[in-house]
Amino acid sequence: MDWNRVEGNWKQMKGKIKEQWGKLTDDDLDQIAGRREQLEGKIQERYGIAKDRIHREVDDWYERQTWH
Template structure:
């Protein structure tokens, strides 16, 4: 599952970022900052901010 999430993030991050911002107004640009190869760091920030598990966040990203 990690590989699918990573590919989805790298392939269409701008679109995913916009959808996450619409759904979670509390997310800031800093929360959603992503650089190639930094998937785990991004997921950790989202986990802390949203209070959800990494697996839940990955599943949601894959559904977007």
């Protein structure tokens, strides 16, 4: 997985991330700034989901993106 593509296109990706995880705020996304660990931590904080499950969900989300 090449997460660098997400980081490099973060402004465009924020909308897609909010579609998947709508509890994340614009401020959350600005703070995350494309960093995967930060994204997973905020999802865990907002949704109360276990870290290993979040990791899988982020992987699944990434795989569904048409640009990778």
